[in-house]
Amino acid sequence: MRLDLLLQSEAAAAFEHCFGTAIAPDQFSVQMTRKEFAGDRTIVCFPLARHSKLAPDATAERLGEALVAGEGPVVGFNVVKGFLNLEIQASYWSEWLMAEAAVEDYGRQPADSAPRVMVEYSSPNTNKPLHLGHLRNNFLGHSVSRILEAAGHSVTKVQIVNDRGIHICKSMVAWRKFGQGETPETAGMKGDKLVGKYYVAFDQAFKKEAADLIAAGMDKEKAEKEAPMILEAQETLRLWEQGDADTVGLWRTMNSWVYAGFEHTYRTMGVEFDKLYYESDTYLIGRDHVLDGLQRGVFEQTEDGAVWVDLTEDGLDRKLLLRGDGTAVYMTQDIGTALLRFQDYPDLDRQVYTVGNEQEYHFKVLFLVLGKLGFPQAERCHHLSYGMVELPEGKMKSREGTVVDADDLMEEMFGIAREIAQEAGKLDGLDDTAQREVFERVGLSALKYFLLKVDPKKNMMFDPKASIDFYGNTGPFILFNYVRGRSILRKAQAEGLDMPASLTMAAGADEMELIEGIHALPDVIAESASTYNPSLVANWCYDLTKAFSSYYQDHPILAAEDAATRDFRLVMTARFTHSLKTGMHLLGIALPERM
RNA sequence: GGUCCCGUAGCUCAACUGGAUAGAGCAUCUGCCUUCUAAGCAGACGGUUUCGGGUUCGAGUCCCGACGGGAUCACCA
Numbered sequence: 001m002r003l004d005l006l007l008q009s010e011a012a013a014a015f016e017h018c019f020g021t022a023i024a025p026d027q028f029s030v031q032m033t034r035k036e037f038a039g040d041r042t043i044v045c046f047p048l049a050r051h052s053k054l055a056p057d058a059t060a061e062r063l064g065e066a067l068v069a070g071e072g073p074v075v076g077f078n079v080v081k082g083f084l085n086l087e088i089q090a091s092y093w094s095e096w097l098m099a100e101a102a103v104e105d106y107g108r109q110p111a112d113s114a115p116r117v118m119v120e121y122s123s124p125n126t127n128k129p130l131h132l133g134h135l136r137n138n139f140l141g142h143s144v145s146r147i148l149e150a151a152g153h154s155v156t157k158v159q160i161v162n163d164r165g166i167h168i169c170k171s172m173v174a175w176r177k178f179g180q181g182e183t184p185e186t187a188g189m190k191g192d193k194l195v196g197k198y199y200v201a202f203d204q205a206f207k208k209e210a211a212d213l214i215a216a217g218m219d220k221e222k223a224e225k226e227a228p229m230i231l232e233a234q235e236t237l238r239l240w241e242q243g244d245a246d247t248v249g250l251w252r253t254m255n256s257w258v259y260a261g262f263e264h265t266y267r268t269m270g271v272e273f274d275k276l277y278y279e280s281d282t283y284l285i286g287r288d289h290v291l292d293g294l295q296r297g298v299f300e301q302t303e304d305g306a307v308w309v310d311l312t313e314d315g316l317d318r319k320l321l322l323r324g325d326g327t328a329v330y331m332t333q334d335i336g337t338a339l340l341r342f343q344d345y346p347d348l349d350r351q352v353y354t355v356g357n358e359q360e361y362h363f364k365v366l367f368l369v370l371g372k373l374g375f376p377q378a379e380r381c382h383h384l385s386y387g388m389v390e391l392p393e394g395k396m397k398s399r400e401g402t403v404v405d406a407d408d409l410m411e412e413m414f415g416i417a418r419e420i421a422q423e424a425g426k427l428d429g430l431d432d433t434a435q436r437e438v439f440e441r442v443g444l445s446a447l448k449y450f451l452l453k454v455d456p457k458k459n460m461m462f463d464p465k466a467s468i469d470f471y472g473n474t475g476p477f478i479l480f481n482y483v484r485g486r487s488i489l490r491k492a493q494a495e496g497l498d499m500p501a502s503l504t505m506a507a508g509a510d511e512m513e514l515i516e517g518i519h520a521l522p523d524v525i526a527e528s529a530s531t532y533n534p535s536l537v538a539n540w541c542y543d544l545t546k547a548f549s550s551y552y553q554d555h556p557i558l559a560a561e562d563a564a565t566r567d568f569r570l571v572m573t574a575r576f577t578h579s580l581k582t583g584m585h586l587l588g589i590a591l592p593e594r595m
Numbered sequence: 596g597g598u599c600c601c602g603u604a605g606c607u608c609a610a611c612u613g614g615a616u617a618g619a620g621c622a623u624c625u626g627c628c629u630u631c632u633a634a635g636c637a638g639a640c641g642g643u644u645u646c647g648g649g650u651u652c653g654a655g656u657c658c659c660g661a662c663g664g665g666a667u668c669a670c671c672a
Binding site: 029031032034036037042044046047049056080081082083125162165166167304306315316317320322323324325327329330356357358359360361362364385387388390395417420421424426442450453454455457458459460461463466467469470471472473474476477479480481483484485487488491492520523524527531535536539542543546549550552553554556557558559573594595 | 598616630633635637653672
């Protein structure tokens, strides 16, 4: 049993014994004892005073005595102002290191012990390359998937590809006009970059047309509606919806270029999906459900044929679900997508949508609408909302060229990793492929850790010039210490040292920070899973690593003063590297063996 | 204007769901590599947790009100 749970139940029994009053175990607040006091765990006794009818101090004294007298691991106590500090038997920790912490999947709940959850993330538009904002999204969704898996859920990772609509039509129009048959091969360019180039070209040409019209005396609003480029894009969308062969053909071609480009980027990022949904497949399903809801009187229709939902009773507004001409809006296809997913996976307990906080209103509406349509799963949908990544000069604007491109940024990280490694010269024995793998892992760790260590719901600042460091509280720092630990374990093996089957030494004060860190992993996983918050795992990885790094500095492991001490340190090192690897895996960060 | 989120060291971020003297990294300064990887360790400096009330044994954390920043409120996605 976990120590804190054990202490709670021991405390409940002891309390009843002392005071004749039963209190539920979870009413005892057990926490880590602060460093400046003696002891390992602290029970806060202020809330107990009214049940014991004694002052907090006196309550703590009686409780402490009873706990020491009990069967549990408490061997001593002291009381400071209502705080009962408990000393845990030192052998408890060495036994724990050889038992619970020793198993391969330490920290993880058994696979499939919790219901199936679907996690959606990424979900890009197919008209431009992925950028920094997508990186936060992808890393977050991917990490949450792994955390939920570690908490025992079966997890299905999906994305909804926004493959249809006016945005892709814009790229198509510009490519027809200016492209002269250019392809990713002839341009020597990634497909997503090429399509993005035409999206920008569209915007520039369109702005020029509008400006010309305004110069000719037309007002701005009208000019932006009547510029030939935009009319052509709208016509292209109409043709697409009618299934026009040429239009659909070009749409397929250009989307396939984008997918090839994305595929490359996803592989570099180290994220993957179990299933892809496409809006072009789901918007009609959504429309059917909306029309069905209309028939059943859940929604209402205005004179022009548009379908609306009235959410004023829920504190929201009226919201459009279907245009007057019967075509779908964003909401329509999201209804279709959600329902299709529950149909595809009948055992699905929950859906998690990893989408930026600018869409909070949208998801509030979506979940309410699903509920009105009579789907009980509506309550099991969760919008994992996260804050924007801001640049020093403000928001990223693709039209103003201030976006930080995902591919470029990752390459830059790899480059920095290479420079540092080559200067240190520690990889000289490895061939180019193996070196490249190290650079990628180190560089990617810097990026992922940087984006994941911040509470998802908060906006975060990214300064391209200064932001991503390889020293201090960073991914590479964590990797570096993992590598140190692994290096020791390899050396031990090479010297013929076997992992001890039991420990004869007990943990001392110097060891406790590291041991407590390892010990916390299961709680951290549970907490981050229930709050969809990888930053808890990231911060745990860092704190644990710091404890090891500090310990490593002045405690020789292989050259310890005696065999018992060496064995103890060797086991701690093994538990450290192993639990750290688990934690980093939950962040989607792969660890190198040397760097 | 309505709703929601955020405000902690010069900067970027923590703080176990209300607990003891609010912690890290960067930056600045001081020590430490013949020894398991110095992408490291130890230390110094740095705070009226935006402000004002309230709740209670106890508030960065909960409530109310200001102020500052962001998001959103489309027949856009």
